[in-house]
Amino acid sequence: MQPEARNENLNPTGIKVVSLISIGQHPQSGRARRAEQDARAVELGLNLVGTGLELLHAGEGDETVMRSYLGMGLPKMTLLKQRDHCDALPVLAEYLARKVPDLVLTGVRAESGEASGMLPFLLGEKLGWPVINRIAAIGEVVDGEVEVLQALPRGQRRAIKVRLPFIASVDMAAEAPRQSAYGPGRRAAIDANATDGVVDAVRTGWQESPARKKPKRLKVVKAKTAADRFKAATAKPQGGGGKVMKNESATEQAQAVLDMLVEEGVIR
Amino acid sequence: MILDGLLPVLISVALALLVIGAVRRVSLWRAGQPESVNIVAGLLAMPRRYLVDLHHVVERDKYMSNTHVATGGGFVLSMALIVLVHLFGVDSQWLAWALLAATALMFVGAVFVYKRRQSPPSRLSKGPWMRLPKSLLVFAATFFVVTLPAAGVIPAEAGGWLLAVILLAGIVYGLGEMLFGMGWGGPMKHAFAGALHLAFHRRAERFGGGRSTGLKPVDLGADILGVDKPRGFKWNQLLGFDACVQCGRCEAVCPAFAAGQPLNPKKLIQDMVVGLAGGTDSRYAGSPYPGKDVGNARGGPDQVITEGLVNPETLWSCTTCRACVEECPMMIEHVDAIVDMRRFLTLEKGNTPNKGAETLDNLIATDNPNGFAPGSRMNWAADQNLRLMSDVKEADVLFWVSDGAFDMRSQRILRAFVKLLKTANVDFAVLGDEERDSGDVARRLGDDATFQSLAKRNIETLRKYKFNRIVTTDPHAFHVLKNEYKDFYPQGEGNYEVYHHTTFINELVKASALRLDLYKGGAVTYHDPCYLGRYNGEYDSPRELLAELGIELAEMERSGFRSRCCGGGGGAPITDIPGERRIADMRMEDVKATGAELVAVGCQQCTAMLEGVVEPRPEVKDIAEIVVECLVEEVH
Amino acid sequence: MSDLIRRDPRTEWITRNRLHPLHADVLFSGGGATGAVRGPSGLIRKNPHASGFIGPNGIKRIDRLAALKGESGPVAGQRRGAAKAATEVQLPLVTVENPDFYIVAVLDMVGGRLTSHDKDVLGQGHKLAAGLKANGEGEGVVVAVAFGEVKETSFDTAGADRVIHLQGEQFEGYSPEQRITALQVIDQQLAPRHWLFPDSVAAGQELGCRLAARLGERPATQAWQVDNDSALCRGGSQRIDISRATPRLLLLAEECADPIDETRHEAKLIELDNVPATLSRIQDCGAVDVDPSQIPLGEAEFILSAGNGIHDWNQFHAAAEVLGATEGASRVAVDDGFMPRFRQVGATGTWVTARVYVAVGISGAIQHMQGIGQCDKVVAINTDAGCDMVKRADLSVIGDSGEILAELIRLVESRQQGGAEDAA
Structure with missing residues (x-):
């Protein structure tokens, strides 16, 4: 379901949009990839200003990943080259302060590393721009003001008006990114600028290890009486096969279904 | 007679027009990308390719085959003789009689073409093609009559002005269709382009009984x-x-x-x-x-x-x-x-429809089309105690598990096959988590970059180990391993044998490595997977194997090289273009028409597609599963 | 009144005489629900005969479980349960008059109520406070900060020693800037030892990050095992754990700590210094109506899914609308053209993570079952009691889907009307 016509080269709004892209990580394989939220941010940007969108990455700039973003139809991108474990914030803030875009798009959280989700807010704080979290769509720019749709849990949306310039982090609820095409991605230009990276000193003291499985919270029965303990010990474990209603009337059956729905809180 | 003077002119003009048209046509083709072809060898091989290889295909329709031999053969012969007799004026009764015979032959053929065109099946194109039999008849008849004097049957002055005019019209019409039309895009273009196509075919291996199916x-x-x-x-x-x-x-x-x-x-x-x-x-x-x-x-x-x-x-x-x-x-x-x-x-x-993009992204990120953790590839075999190539380094048989490892239905097939391998004491090992998707789907979806990346990495893994042959239950992987990986192997390497599991089991049975009981159950039919049959010519092993079990197949009308696809190939279930029916449903209708209670399959994709048909329907089982059911287990 | 205990011979007699017509009344009303009677010496005696009920075999049974469950059981059991509920134990109240330090927890308060995540965060707050106390840093309090309208009444049992309630027009809706200003005021006023936020989509993550950026703190995010020295944080894609020194500001994952359940706290309101009004550059234009049927399947939390067993598609769509469910479909339903392809659930369609998945007329092909593997509760409506979906389902109703859906629609509609009348 992709829109028929895309304003690939038009920039009707005439605004400058920068999309920050990061190295994603596949949750199953851990392999570097186009980050899902960042790709959605790029998609939003492309739909907003076409190929006028600027892609910006600070870091080593894994070539395959950068090209997979470029394969969405952008002829070039800017790479602020610095070594891993350098803090992306200072170089990005410096670059953005110099370029003064109208809109900066990011993902909500990185897919690798600390993934604190702090970057948009830190940038906002540094640049003095408002930050809007988890947007799903951006409307048209009217007199420097734009209406964005913010994604709320359970597929709900909130309309927000904000003046340019601002920073927005893009939620997974935004339109899915277009496919990355290998050919154009390979031919696009990566404009690499060397920077003096500042090593993230705080992080050096941390210890990283593969994620441990979080223990599932047990239902601890704090029994005060013998009967409580007896009950806890003999209670039927959950999930041991469901309840089957065969011979009840349709009304009773429907009532049982309804009770379950109400109990689970999906019907209010 | 006026025609005597006019005829050579007309023929010359028609031939000239043919040449001009042909040159123009050739220039259209030459606009394409270069591809090196051995021109001389191709041209030399062309008659044989036409007479043998092409004829094999045409012969599937006996009526059309005979008709075409008569018409086409008659025309080529006539044309050669016309040039000799009427253009160069070689005065030979023999040649004239030969020309008469040729045109008569062509006429007879054309009559059959004409009859066929009376009520043509819907697959045939109409338009100019409806005109062609008449043109053929006119051409053959006209030149027959025109040649009669040269053969001395009738005097040169026979016939009046009227006949001359009629013949003139016939000559112009006939030559126009046959020669001018050939060069300028008429139906007869096929003769000229077809001949050259056979000569310069991109897959010359297909001629002479060979097979070339890899992309x-x-x-x-x-x-x-x-x-x-x-x-x-x-x-x-x-x-x-x-x-x-x-x-x-x-x-x-x-x-x-x-x-x-x-x-x-x-x-x-x-x-x-x-x-x-x-x-x-x-x-x-x-x-x-x-x-x-x-x-x-x-x-x-x-x-x-x-x-x-x-x-x-x-x-x-x-x-x-x-x-x-x-x-x-x-x-x-x-x-x-x-x-x-x-x-x-x-x-x-970047426009692969529907789930295509997602599938390709998954293949890039996880080496399997559904985005499962690459490290969980062997989970299905947790209880199977399979030997890993990385441990043993060397085995007689490398069992290529394929992505069926992630699919719960396909795992049943894999388990069945493993049981057979173990029962027959085959020295085999698997790649385990080192295995990746073969790249089949990526390639058919047009993503050759991902295919090549998968292929190269798989090849790197394969080159690490020593084995004599690869066996797999997935015809798609089978095809790719057998026919498409060669392009990426270093020169002189990659000469392993690849077996489909039906072939392999059949060999085991023939070598008495497996003791089988007779199959107990109703009628059985067999569905030929495209990538096993048409792509690799393996029609017999599965049938032999089923015959070993005492199964007399109730063959479907479309089986063997004419087998109908299950709808699961080429990424079609992923791109999912809507139609009026589902291909799998039609195939299941084919199955039902045989009255079979069980359809034997040799492909996990076919199994999934056919089992996706709404019940009631015949059961679907992989041949490995059927064989396991009939296995006589030794009691120790 | 005299302290002298007077005996009532008649009552005593009736109490002794089990065949007396008034026996039961006297026993339960006079002596109280526990069946207590005054013994000859004036002491309160339990009458063992008063509890229990006569079982089906004519033998007296004492049902202790019924009392606990509060289910409608035999009369005696119910009475006993009721009595127990009335004497619910008051959890011990923890009071801290002059706290040495503050730990501030900013809560999500979805719908004005504490979420379980909020309770975990409060629990974590107390864990940190206890740790600090053990280190000799004195007695601290956990302060709960709630924005907007609050309907919650159990701050005390959830572990809030203090409550800061920020209410008013300026805090309504999406007002992150104003909220951060308020939190800054709190930061100055209380100088909290720790700031705790639930690392949640609801609000916590955003506010936490904003405050951290404002205060220049480096927060621990997705922290799931925290003590006073170190915090264990989940990294990107849930693939790594980062162990680091516990910072001042923490964004806590769900189930980071056990909620408070054995103590009661003061929940004393703290008045805040004047919170200056911030010029808001972000204007909230309110919620946008989202049609549940438009929610992508992967995001949906309640899916009504249709399969081959559906015959009346209009009714199915109506049911989905009435229930407010997102529509899903089996492959067959999609292939037959009744539902669009992007509604297909399963390994070959969308993998769903709904909390409740209602499968109507879906027998459960293996690919479909794979696709709903992560659903919490599955309800099957099917004619075939032996199908795989019924085996997987937590609740299965066997019968004609049309009838059951019709009943379900009727019940939900009457419920909604009933609700409306109640409100009116």
């Missing part, structure tokens, strides 16, 4: 990946399109066409012809793409094909089952062309 790799460094415009095809591919006789045999066997999806291989090839010559498809007189009107397609050698000439949906409807290629009497390579155009859509446009 050609894309040069990933090229400026445009895949084929964007007609000019983007290789020149001999363009030539191949021009060879089409619009017989519609491809249309008759195409599963997508039958399912009402917007694909008709014949129309596709004709659209390519429109593209290479420029213009619209308004003169096309055959069946349209289901659900699409004729007359709206417009193209030219330098216009992007998917922008006006062919709808991308058409290209994505194909299941790459090769039924059209198998049936084509002109040996046109439809699937190559379709995949070439898909490559452009995927690699340049």
Whole structure:
């Protein structure tokens, strides 16, 4: 379901949009990839200003990943080259302060590393721009003001008006990114600028290890009486096969279904 | 007689026009991309390719085969003799009589063509093709009469002005259709283009009983990946399109066409012809793409094909089952062309429909199409105690598990096969988590970059270990390993044998490594997987194996090389182009028509597709599962 | 009144005489629900005969479980349960008059109520406070900060020693800037030892990050095992754990700590210094109506899914609308053209993570079952009691889907009307 016509080269709004892209990580394989939220941010940007969108990455700039973003139809991108474990914030803030875009798009959280989700807010704080979290769509720019749709849990949306310039982090609820095409991605230009990276000193003291499985919270029965303990010990474990209603009337059956729905809180 | 003077002129003019038209046509083909072909060897091989290889295909329809031999043979002979007798005026009664015989032969053939065209089946194109039998008759009859004096049957002065005028008209009409039309895009174009197509065919291996089904790799460094415009095809591919006789045999066997999806291989090839010559498809007189009107397609050698000439949906409807290629009497390579155009859509446009993009992303990120953790590839075999290649380094047989490892239904097939291997004490090992998707789906979806990356990494793994042969339960992996990995192996390497598990089990049974009971159950039919049958010519082993179990197959009408696809190939379930019916449902109808209670299958994709048909329906089982049921286990 | 205990011989007699017509009344009303009677010496005696009920075999049974469950059981059991509920134990109240330090927890308060995540965060707050106390840093309090309208009444049992309630027009809706200003005021006023936020989509993550950026703190995010020295944080894609020194500001994952359940806290309101009004550059234009049927399947939390067993599609769509469910479909339903492809659930369609998945007329092909593997509760409506979906389902109703859906629609509609009348 992709829109028929895309304003690939038009920039009707005439605004400058920068999309920050990061190295994603596949949750199953851990392999570097186009980050899902960042790709959605790029998609939003492309739909907003076409190929006028600027892609910006600070870091080593894994070539395959950068090209997979470029394969969405952008002829070039800017790479602020610095070594891993350098803090992306200072170089990005410096670059953005110099370029003064109208809109900066990011993902909500990185897919690798600390993934604190702090970057948009830190940038906002540094640049003095408002930050809007988890947007799903951006409307048209009217007199420097734009209406964005913010994604709320359970597929709900909130309309927000904000003046340019601002920073927005893009939620997974935004339109899915277009496919990355290998050919154009390979031919696009990566404009690499060397920077003096500042090593993230705080992080050096941390210890990283593969994620441990979080223990599932047990239902601890704090029994005060013998009967409580007896009950806890003999209670039927959950999930041991469901309840089957065969011979009840349709009304009773429907009532049982309804009770379950109400109990689970999906019907209010 | 006035004709005597006029005839050589007319013939010369017609021949000149033919040459001019031919040169023009050749220049259209030469607009395509270069491809090195041995011109001389091709031309020398051409008669044999025509008389033997092509004839094998045509002969499947005896009526048409005989008709074509008479008509075509008669015409070629007549034309040669006409040049001698009427152009160069060689005065020989012998030659004249030979010409009489040739034209008579052609006439007889043309009569049959005419009869066939009285009520043509829907697959045949109409339009100019309806005119052709009449033109053939006129040509043959006219030259028969014209030659009569030269043979001395009738005096040279016989007949009056009226006859002369009628003959003149016949000559002009006949030569016009046969020679002018040949060079300038009439129905007879097929003779000229077809002959050259056979000579310069891109897959010369197909002639002389060979087989060439692997897709050609894309040069990933090229400026445009895949084929964007007609000019983007290789020149001999363009030539191949021009060879089409619009017989519609491809249309008759195409599963997508039958399912009402917007694909008709014949129309596709004709659209390519429109593209290479420029213009619209308004003169096309055959069946349209289901659900699409004729007359709206417009193209030219330098216009992007998917922008006006062919709808991308058409290209994505194909299941790459090769039924059209198998049936084509002109040996046109439809699937190559379709995949070439898909490559452009995927690699340049990033427009793989529906779940295509997701599947490709998964393949890139996890080496399997569904995005499962690569480290969970062996989970299915947790209880199987399989030996890993990384531990043993060497084994007689490498069992290529394929992505069926992630699918709960396919795992049953894998377990069954493992049981057979163990019972027969085969020295085998698996790659385990080192294995990756073979790249089949990525390649059929046009993403040759991902295919090549998967193939190269798989090859790197394979090269680490020593084994004598590979065996797999997945015909798609089988095909790719056997036919498409060679292009990526270093010179002289990669000479392993690849077995499909049905072949392998059959060998085990023949070597008495497995003791089998007779099959107890109802009627059984067998569905030939496209990638096992048409792609690799393995029709017999599965049947032999089933016969070993005492099963007398109730064959479907469409079986063997004519087997109908299950709808699961070529990424078709992923791109999922809507039609009026589902291919799997139609195939299950074929099964039901045999009265079978069980359909034996040799492919996990076919199993999934056929089991997806709503019950009640015959049961679907892989041959490995059936064999395991009949296994006599030794009691220790 | 005199302290002298007077005996009532008649009552005593009736109490002794089990065949007396008034026996039961006297026993339960006079002596109280526990069946307590005054013994001859004036002591309160339990009458063992008063509890229990006569079982089906005529034998007296004492049902202790019924009392706990509060289910409608035999009369005696119910009475006993009721009595127990009335004497619910008051959890011990923890009071801290002059706290040495503050730990501030900013809560999500979805719908004005504490979420379980909020309770975990409060629990974590107390864990940190206890740790600090053990280190000799004195007695601290956990302060709960709630924005907007609050309906919650159990701050005390959830572990809030203090509550800061920021209410008013300026805090309504999406007002992150104003909220951060308020939190800054709190930061100055209380100088909290720790700031705790739930790392949640609801609000916590955003506010936490904003405050961290404002205060220049480096927060621990997705922290799931925290003590006073170190915090264990989940990294990107849930693939790594980062162990680091516990910072001042923490964004806590769900189930980071056990909620408070054995103590009661003061929940004393703290008045805040004047919170200056911030010029808001972000204007909230309110919620946008989202049609549940438009929610992507992967995001949906309640899916009504249709399969081959559906015959009346209009009714199915109506049911989905009435229930407010997102529509799903089996492959067959999609292939047959009744539902669009992007509604297909399963390994070959969308993998769903709904909390409740209602499968109507879906027998459960293996690919479909794979696709709903992560659903919490599955309800099957099917005619075939032996199908795989019924085996997987937590609740299965066997019968004609049309009838059951019709009943379900009727019940939900009457419920909604009933609700409306109640409100009116």
